[in-house]
Each structure stands twice: as structure tokens, then as C-alpha cells.
């Protein structure tokens with residue numbers, strides 16, 4: 001039975017009323033509800049500007065909601081099976097950093113997989129928490145890292161009984177999950193919080209055909225990018241919480257520390273309305289979407305040289321479950337890399353994929369995906385197969401480094417250490433002072449405090465040759481390394497190196 005209260009959109013409704021009330025706007029923003037004509041206004045029309053106001057009287061405040069934002073968050077909590085929801089306007093990145101900072105103080109341990117998004121590493125730097133990395137499952141056919149085995153987490157919990165939290169990705173960028181329910185139960189037995197990255201998991205809350213959501217598994221906190229698959233505007237996300245282990249005062253303080261003091265009302269409104277649609281239409285539409293994705297897989301599976309990942313593939317490799325709304329498509333058996341396929345599909349067919357990796361391409365589907373979209377993708381893949389399969393004699397040199405670099409110090413220590421700039425090729429065996437990655441997926445190949453290995457340098461060369469943009473602090477072929485000679489524990493620092 002659906003709850004009729006979910007038909008309300010408290011924030012959006014009042015925001016519209018305010019924008020249309022003929023108010024005299026002697027506050028910011030300076031466009032004064034769209035009075036300054038510009039190209040954007042010409043294109044979008046004034047309505048977008050009318051909705052862009054900055055916490056006027058009656059519209060509540062995101063940093064301390066007591067009125068309609070609080071009401072909208074309560075509805076969101078109910079829709080997402082949580083006790084509390086915190087709206088965010090700086091993406092899941094801010095949610096992840098806030099969750100980590102609320103759960104761990106400097107030097108306290110947190111158990112987490114190494115294949116995390118850069119925001120988690122930033123959370124480690126800001127909090128000073130000590131990571132206990134669990135090695136994820138590696139799929140060497142696809143060249144990606146997936147979920148973590150329950151046994152590996154169990155071992156980490158048993159060998160680090162004082163850890164404060166266990167961090168789980170639910171699901172990874174590629175749709176793989178870990179045995180979340182068992183991990184939650186075990187972590188709670190050891191009085192540890194479970195924090196989830198559900199940047200790619202919004203749809204889990206509205207469908208039984210998808211993996212279990214963090215809140216349903218009993219996790220303490222999770223952040224979900226409603227903007228990625230739930231239909232709200234880019235940058236709008238939510239922290240969801242459940243149970244009594246969460247320190248809400250600390251969580252609120254850290255959110256307010258990291259988030260803008262001028263939160264976008266458009267983004268808040270978009271969370272309010274996306275929640276309503278997901279609540280009433282999500283179940284039916286995601287069911288249809290999963291069915292459509294399965295049909296598309298059947299079509300794609302028959303294309304020579306192309307493999308598409310499905311639940312059967314995942315289960316056969318010891319996986320727990322799989323998000324079927326992610327189309328992970330291996331193209332390297334055609335003799336081309338995912339990077340080449342990604343560019344060709346855009347150039348020739350105007351198909352924009354989510355990302356490419358060495359072996360594969362990734363398409364992300366949502367309630368907004370149509371059958372025509374998937375037919376178009378199938379057609380384009382057939383074209384790729386016709387042009388490359390058995391024609392290219394040499395397979396691309398496929399590179400995937402199965403070992404993450406060894407860790408020398410906490411990320412925070414290396415972040416604050418004195419640094420030297422050296423050429424990338426001269427940095428082997430040095431301690432990295434920064435994160436280096438390709439984006440997307442934004443999973444750092446090296447983080448501050450890790451030893452830069454020869455393998456990582458080879459991988460970086462490979463990615464650069466294939467046209468990937470390397471994200472690092474330096475953009476001129478240099479990298480920041482720790483200046484070991486001058487690295488002293490600074491006054492007040494809280495851990496040994």
C-alpha cells in the first residue's frame with residue numbers, strides 16, 4: 001500500500017509559490033529571479049531562474065532544516081527505508097567525506113576496499129583515519145576490481161577489533177556488490193558502524209529485482225547519488241541513516257563544514273520531486289527497465305567478439321548479486337580497446353557511454369532509458385563487430401595491474417608531508433604525495449602514502465597512450481612525492497609513521 005503523503009513535494013511546492021509571488025527580491029542571488037537577461041535565460045526560460053533562490057523567509061535552511069526541507073527529508077527517509085535523510089547539493093562526494101568524518105577520529109581504523117572512489121581517500125585525509133584495506137575481487141578477463149569477499153572482511157574485522165567502521169561499495173561503478181547483509185551483521189557484532197557508498201545504487205531502493213540496498217541490509221549510513229540514476233539534477237544526493245550508532249550532531253557538523261552555505265534550491269527541489277516519482281513509479285518502471293536490459297543482453301550476446309556481463313557470469317565467479325541496470329560490455333576480443341570503442345560509438349552513432357576501460361565499455365541505464373536507446377546501442381555494437389572482428393590481427397596490449405601499491409603511511413601523513421616534484425618516470429619506489437587516477441571511474445591508482453611502483457608507472461603510460469586524461473595535482477608530467485629527508489613528525493600530529 002502506497003502512502004498518500006508521498007504525493008506531497010513540500011519544498012518544491014513552496015519554492016514555486018515563492019517564485020511566482022511577486023516578491024521584491026532585495027537578497028541574493030543577483031539575477032533577482034531572472035531579471036538579468038542572458039543567453040542561459042533565453043535558452044531555458046525564466047522558470048529556472050524563478051526557482052533559483054537562496055533561503056528566503058519560509059523556505060527553510062539546508063544547514064539546519066526545521067520546516068519544509070525537514071518535511072521533504074522525512075518523506076525521503078520514508079521512501080528510502082531510512083530513519084533520516086540529509087539532502088546534499090555537493091554530490092555524494094560530500095556525503096562520503098561527512099560519513100567518514102562523523103564515524104572516525106584521527107588515527108582510528110576504518111576497514112574498506114582499496115578500489116574506492118577518490119572521495120573516500122579525501123575522507124581519510126580529512127579525518128586522519130587509518131585505512132585497513134581489504135583486497136577486492138579482481139576479474140582479470142574484464143580488467144576490473146569488484147566487490148570484497150565476506151571472508152576477507154571477516155579477517156580484517158578480527159585482526160583489527162578496534163576499527164570504528166567498515167566501508168562497503170554498494171554497488172561498484174560496474175554493478176558488482178558484496179555480501180552486504182552478512183558484513184553488516186558481523187560488523188555490528190563487533191560494534192563497528194557500516195558505511196556505504198551507494199553513488200550508483202539509488203535504484204536498489206525501488207526494486208526487488210536489484211541487489212539489496214544499504215538501509216534494507218541494516219547499514220548505519222549510506223550516501224546515494226540520486227542524480228546518477230534517480231532522476232534529480234546533477235550534484236544532488238542524500239545521506240541516509242538507520243539505527244542508533246550514528247552520531248547525528250557530528251554528521252550535521254561535518255556536512256555543514258564541507259557543503260556550500262549557498263545551497264542550490266533547484267537541486268533541493270529536484271530531490272523532492274525525484275523522490276515522489278521514484279516512490280510511486282519506481283517499482284514498475286525499474287521492473288520494466290530490468291526486463292529491457294535482459295532483452296538487450298540477449299541481442300548483444302549473439303554479436304561476434306562481444307561479451308556482455310550478466311548475473312550468471314557474476315555468480316559463476318563467486319559474486320553475490322549484480323545490478324542489471326549496468327551494461328558492462330567487453331569489446332577487447334574484437335581487437336580494440338574499450339577506449340577506442342567509446343570514442344567510435346560517440347563519433348559514428350552519437351552514443352554517449354558512461355565510461356571506457358581497457359577491455360570494456362559501460363552503459364548506465366535508468367528509468368529514463370528507452371528500448372530505442374538499447375536498440376541503437378545493439379546496432380552500433382554490430383557495426384563494431386563487423387568492422388573489427390577477425391580483421392584486426394593483433395589484440396591491443398591489455399594492461400591491468402592486479403596489485404594495488406604497498407602502503408607506507410596514512411594518507412593524511414603523506415598529504416601533510418613536505419613534498420618534492422619529480423618527473424613521473426623518475427618516481428618509481430618513491431612515496432606518493434598525491435592521488436593519481438583516470439576519471440571516470442576516479443578510483444586512484446596511487447594514493448598519498450603509497451609507494452609508486454614500476455607497474456603503476458607502466459599502467460599510467462598505457463592509459464596516457466590510449467588518450468585517457470590523468471588526474472593528478474601536477475599536469476606537466478611531474479608528480480608530487482614525499483621528501484623523506486625532511487619528513488618529520490610535525491608538532492601535534494597524532495600517529496607514528
Ligand SMILES: Cc1ncc(COP(=O)(O)O)c(C=O)c1O
Nearest residue numbers: 091092093117173197199225237
Ligand atoms: C563509486 C563512486 N562513489 C562516489 C562518487 C561520487 O559521487 P558524486 O559525483 O555524486 O559526488 C562517484 C562518482 O562518480 C562514484 O563513482
